[in-house]
Amino acid sequence: MNAKDFGSSSSMQPLRIMGIHLPSGLCNNRAMADSFRTILASLLLTLTVTVGGSSAPAVAQDGGNGDFNAYLQSLRPKARAMGIADQTLDGVFATLTPNQRVIQLDQNQPGGGAYSPIPNFEPYRRQHVDAARINRGRVAYQANRARLTRIEAETGVPEEIMVAIFGHETNYGSYTGDFDLIRSLATLSWEGRRRALFEPELLATLKMLDNGVPRSRLVGSWAGATGYPQFLPSVYLKVAKDGDGDGKADIWGSEADALASIANYFVQAGWRKGQPWGVAVSVPAGLNRATITAKTNPARCPRVFNRHSRWMTMAEWRRLGVMPSGAGALSDTMLATLLEPDGPGKTAYLLTSNYRAILDYNCSNFYALSVGLLADAVKQ
Ligand SMILES: [Ca+2]
Numbered sequence: 001m002n003a004k005d006f007g008s009s010s011s012m013q014p015l016r017i018m019g020i021h022l023p024s025g026l027c028n029n030r031a032m033a034d035s036f037r038t039i040l041a042s043l044l045l046t047l048t049v050t051v052g053g054s055s056a057p058a059v060a061q062d063g064g065n066g067d068f069n070a071y072l073q074s075l076r077p078k079a080r081a082m083g084i085a086d087q088t089l090d091g092v093f094a095t096l097t098p099n100q101r102v103i104q105l106d107q108n109q110p111g112g113g114a115y116s117p118i119p120n121f122e123p124y125r126r127q128h129v130d131a132a133r134i135n136r137g138r139v140a141y142q143a144n145r146a147r148l149t150r151i152e153a154e155t156g157v158p159e160e161i162m163v164a165i166f167g168h169e170t171n172y173g174s175y176t177g178d179f180d181l182i183r184s185l186a187t188l189s190w191e192g193r194r195r196a197l198f199e200p201e202l203l204a205t206l207k208m209l210d211n212g213v214p215r216s217r218l219v220g221s222w223a224g225a226t227g228y229p230q231f232l233p234s235v236y237l238k239v240a241k242d243g244d245g246d247g248k249a250d251i252w253g254s255e256a257d258a259l260a261s262i263a264n265y266f267v268q269a270g271w272r273k274g275q276p277w278g279v280a281v282s283v284p285a286g287l288n289r290a291t292i293t294a295k296t297n298p299a300r301c302p303r304v305f306n307r308h309s310r311w312m313t314m315a316e317w318r319r320l321g322v323m324p325s326g327a328g329a330l331s332d333t334m335l336a337t338l339l340e341p342d343g344p345g346k347t348a349y350l351l352t353s354n355y356r357a358i359l360d361y362n363c364s365n366f367y368a369l370s371v372g373l374l375a376d377a378v379k380q
Contacts, residue, residue: 072186160375173255204234279324
């Protein structure tokens with residue numbers, strides 16, 4: 001999910017909210033540089049207007065606590081349907097007040113528009129795949145070596161990909177956000193502008209509480225991303241795993257649990273064992289890009305996917321003169337798309353279906369490329 005929009009202190013924040021840590025359809029998401037966030041916000045706004053027209057008031061009318069409490073009480077049937085005990089709701093609803101700061105943060109997200117220019121990747125790469133982040137990644141990699149090896153053996157998700165996600169999301173656990181998730185999500189749901197997005201996350205957080213996750217753990221970014229992997233609550237419920245054998249999926253305090261949960265996310269997003277995320281390539285000056293344009297019309301994240309070429313095998317790419325420029329290699333039959341993030345004549349990458357799994361975590365080319373490149377650097 002990374003666009004500082006989620007309230008943590010990193011400079012790349014997950015748009016994770018949008019399910020966007022949701023396997024296939026659930027992305028965890030974050031996307032500042034690609035402005036995906038902006039597109040998503042537009043789409044969500046449209047969704048709210050269209051879908052929420054009859055069920056969600058655009059903005060609470062009186063803005064007072066009475067109205068807020070009435071909204072919370074209205075959630076009880078939905079919570080009960082999810083098996084959440086009334087007692088759990090009684091205990092938490094009585095403590096809640098709206099958090100105006102969260103509303104401000106939600107309304108102050110930078111705009112940009114669906115047609116705003118996409119910046120170059122190289123400055124982003126230099127900032128996010130820097131020596132400090134690589135070195136800390138190597139420390140985390142060595143510190144978790146035994147468990148990473150075991151998780152990779154079980155899931156096929158490479159050790160370094162788990163570490164790179166950990167590094168990108170929270171700088172290896174150094175910032176995970178300190179907003180009270182239930183208060184933040186209740187505020188955003190009640191306020192109503194993006195209720196279709198936030199109310200399910202509020203209910204998922206209440207479910208976590210009902211399942212026994214301590215309230216003290218339920219903190220994160222202002223928009224609901226939580227723990228070392230910055231999962232949305234709905235994602236936590238779907239993929240969080242116990243990695244250290246104590247029976248709890250503690251993604252806030254256990255690196256083992258966080259790494260196992262990240263791997264499980266990718267398993268559910270369709271990660272293919274033995275396949276790299278992609279590889280840097282050199283592109284011949286005369287490549288006719290009109291012949292490699294994708295003809296599809298992406299249903300999700302069009303601004304991200306529209307930058308990719310059509311799928312071709314590595315053998316076909318090689319015949320066009322597109323060749324791996326470093327040590328990495330992909331087999332002749334592997335399918336890949338070409339991405340030239342800064343335009344022709346600059347860096348270029350051939351990307352496999354596993355790159356799409358990283359986009360599922362956070363639908364941003366900058367995010368996914370940075371995760372792949374950080375993973376490669378950590379493993380070196
Ligand atoms: Ca555990």
